[in-house]
Amino acid sequence: MQHNTHGEMQTFKKAISWKLLILSYLFVEGSCQDFGGGQTQFICTSVPKDMDICAATLQNSMPGEDLKTTVMQLRETVLQQKETIMNQKETIRELTSKLTRCEGQSAPEPGPGGRRKETGIKNTMGDVSRGPSDTLAQLSQTLQSLKQRLENLEQFSRNNNSVQANSLKDLLQSKIDDLEKQVLSRVNSIEDDKPGLRNETEQRGRVESTLTSLHQRITDLEKGQKENRPLDKFQLTFPLRTNYMYAKVKKSLPEMYAFTVCMWLKSNASPGVGTPFSYAVPGQANELVLIEWGNNPMEILINDKVAKLPFIINDGKWHHICVTWTTRDGVWEAFQDGVMRGSGENLAPYHPIKPQGVLILGQEQDTLGGGFDATQAFVGDLANFHIWDRKLSIGEIYNLATCSSKAQIGNVFSWLESSIDIYGGASKWTFEACRQLN
Missing domain, CATH: 2.60.120.200 (Jelly Rolls)
Incomplete structure (x- = not known):
C-alpha cells in the first residue's frame, strides 16, 4: 500500500513539472514580444536560478544596444503613467474639496428647536433657514405692502390736493415697478440656473437697501397725515x-x-x-x-x-x-x-x-x-x-x-x-x- 502511494506521488510530480515547463514557455512567448518582427520561436535555454526568464530571453534574442533602448523606453513610459496618475489624483482631491464646500453652503445644518435661538449669523431678510425662493416670496410681499401704502397715500393726496405728494408718489411707484422687475428676473434666473445662487446674498443686500430707502421716503410722505391727527390716535x-x-x-x-x-x-x-x-x-x-x-x-x-x-x-x-x-x-x-x-x-x-x-x-x-x-x-x-x-x-x-x-x-x-x-x-x-x- 505504501509502495503504490509512492509511485502515485512520483507520477504527480512529473505532471507538475511538465505543466510548469509549458507555462514557462507561454510566459516567454506572451511577455517577451518578437521585437524584430519575425515569427515567434520557442527555444529551450538554460537559465541561472536567480535570473529573470524574460530578461534572459531578451538577452539571447536581441543585441545589447537595442535592449538598452527598449528598457529606457519602457522606463520612460512607466514614469509618464505614474505622473499622469498623480495629476489625476490631485484633480480628484481638488474637485472633492470644492464639492464638499458647495454642499456645506447649500445645505446648512438645522439649528435646535426651542424658544431660544443659537447665536450665529442672521439672515437679514428673515429666518436663517430661508431658501432663495422663500426670500423672493418675502420680497414680493414687502412690495405688495409698499404698494398698499402708496394707494393709501394716493387717496390722501386726492383728498388734500397735494401736488408734492403726487409727484413723490409717482417717483416711488416707478421705483417699486423696477423692484418688481428685479424680483421677477431673479425668479427666472433661479428657475433656469440653480447653480447661480452664489450671488444671492449680494443681490438680497442691494434689494433690502433699496426697500429701506423706499420705506424712508414713504414714511416722510406719510408725515403729512400726522399733522391732522392726535398723537395717540x-x-x-x-x-x-x-x-x-x-x-x-x-x-x-x-x-x-x-x-x-x-x-x-x-x-x-x-x-x-x-x-x-x-x-x-x-x-x-x-x-x-x-x-x-x-x-x-x-x-x-x-x-x-x-x-x-x-x-x-x-x-x-x-x-x-x-x-x-x-x-x-x-x-x-x-x-x-x-x-x-x-x-x-x-x-x-x-x-x-x-x-x-x-x-x-x-x-x-x-x-x-x-x-x-x-x-x-x-x-x-x-x-x-x-x-x-x-x-x-x-x-x-x-x-x-x-x-x-x-x-x-x-x-x-x-x-x-x-x-x-x-x-x-x-x-x-x-x-x-x-x-x-x-
Whole structure:
C-alpha cells in the first residue's frame, strides 16, 4: 500500500513539472514580444536560478544596444503613467474639496428647536433657514405692502390736493415697478440656473437697501397725515414675519413691584401671532415678554418664568387684552375684551421688574435691544399700548376695553407717537379704537 502511494506521488510530480515547463514557455512567448518582427520561436535555454526568464530571453534574442533602448523606453513610459496618475489624483482631491464646500453652503445644518435661538449669523431678510425662493416670496410681499401704502397715500393726496405728494408718489411707484422687475428676473434666473445662487446674498443686500430707502421716503410722505391727527390716535402695522421690522420705546421702565399692561391687537398670523412686546435688561433678555410662538398658547414671561394665558386673538379682528401682576406671591390675571379669562400665582414671586432696560414692540429679544428671530416676530396691528405700575381693577380694565370716557392712560408708559421710533418698514396709521367697535 505504501509502495503504490509512492509511485502515485512520483507520477504527480512529473505532471507538475511538465505543466510548469509549458507555462514557462507561454510566459516567454506572451511577455517577451518578437521585437524584430519575425515569427515567434520557442527555444529551450538554460537559465541561472536567480535570473529573470524574460530578461534572459531578451538577452539571447536581441543585441545589447537595442535592449538598452527598449528598457529606457519602457522606463520612460512607466514614469509618464505614474505622473499622469498623480495629476489625476490631485484633480480628484481638488474637485472633492470644492464639492464638499458647495454642499456645506447649500445645505446648512438645522439649528435646535426651542424658544431660544443659537447665536450665529442672521439672515437679514428673515429666518436663517430661508431658501432663495422663500426670500423672493418675502420680497414680493414687502412690495405688495409698499404698494398698499402708496394707494393709501394716493387717496390722501386726492383728498388734500397735494401736488408734492403726487409727484413723490409717482417717483416711488416707478421705483417699486423696477423692484418688481428685479424680483421677477431673479425668479427666472433661479428657475433656469440653480447653480447661480452664489450671488444671492449680494443681490438680497442691494434689494433690502433699496426697500429701506423706499420705506424712508414713504414714511416722510406719510408725515403729512400726522399733522391732522392726535398723537395717540395711531396704530403700528407689522405686515411681514421678519427680523428687522420693529418699534422701540424711547425710554426705559422704572423698577416695578406690580404692573398692568394693556393693548389692542389684530392678527390672523399662524402658527402664533408672535411677540407683541419684549422688555430686556442687562443680564436678562426675558425680564418681561408677551409671546405666542409656534403652536404654543400665548405666554407671559417674567424673569424667564412662564405663565400660559387663555387668549385667542388670531382671527383677524381687533381684541383688547390686559395682563396684571404683583410681585407678592406672583399673582397674575388675564383679560380679553374686558372679561377676565384666567388667573394664577407663583409667577416670579418677589422679583421686581428691573429698570434700565430696552422695550421693543414687535420682536422678541435674545440680547439687550437685539438678537431678533423672524419666527418669533409679531405679525399684525398693535395700538393703545399702555403700562401702569399698579394692578388695575376689573372696572378700570372694562372701561379701557369699551372705550369709556373714564378710561385712563398708563402712568409708566402712554401711547404717543413721539414716544416711539419705528424701524425696518413697520408703519404707523391712523387708528381709533372706539370706531373699530362700531
